[in-house]
Amino acid sequence: MGRRKVVKARTRRALWRNWGYLMLPLILWAWFIAQLGPAPIAVMSTLAFGFFLFQAQAPCCAQTRQGEWCRNNASGILGGCYLKNHRWQNVRMLVDRATRQKAVNGVLRGVDGKAATVSAAIAFCALLVSIGLLLVNMSKA
Numbered sequence: 122m123g124r125r126k127v128v129k130a131r132t133r134r135a136l137w138r139n140w141g142y143l144m145l146p147l148i149l150w151a152w153f154i155a156q157l158g159p160a161p162i163a164v165m166s167t168l169a170f171g172f173f174l175f176q177a178q179a180p181c182c183a184q185t186r187q188g189e190w191c192r193n194n195a196s197g198i199l200g201g202c203y204l205k206n207h208r209w210q211n212v213r214m215l216v217d218r219a220t221r222q223k224a225v226n227g228v229l230r231g232v233d234g235k236a237a238t239v240s241a242a243i244a245f246c247a248l249l250v251s252i253g254l255l256l257v258n259m260s261k262a
């Protein structure tokens with residue numbers, strides 16, 4: 122008898138593409154219900170933040186020669202799409218002050234980009250607070 126797969130391949134792929142979004146309720150749960158303390162929350166929010174920066178689906182912010190946005194999906198807010206020239210395009214645009222606003226508009230032009238940006242901000246806040254709590258705990262010890 123063959124081993125039955127518990128999770129279908131398509132479901133698994135969707136999970137892999139969106140696991141960072143599942144981290145957010147998990148962080149809230151760990152924080153308010155399980156009260157796990159700042160260390161595991163710091164780890165979880167770091168993972169989630171990394172997911173949104175480098176893996177979550179977001180629009181690619183590279184410009185084509187016609188001056189339009191690249192239509193591909195980027196991996197993460199900072200990632201850029203699969204085209205070699207577009208990789209790190211989002212980062213380069215965000216670093217350069219002249220193109221920063223444009224890059225922000227570019228990331229926010231899609232629903233997935235908005236979701237990734239808001240979620241990244243939440244994860245970042247959770248990370249900051251948990252690190253702050255860790256430092257407070259350390260100074261008390």
Ligand SMILES: [Zn+2]
Binds near residue numbers: 181182183192203204
């Ligand atoms: Zn692109």
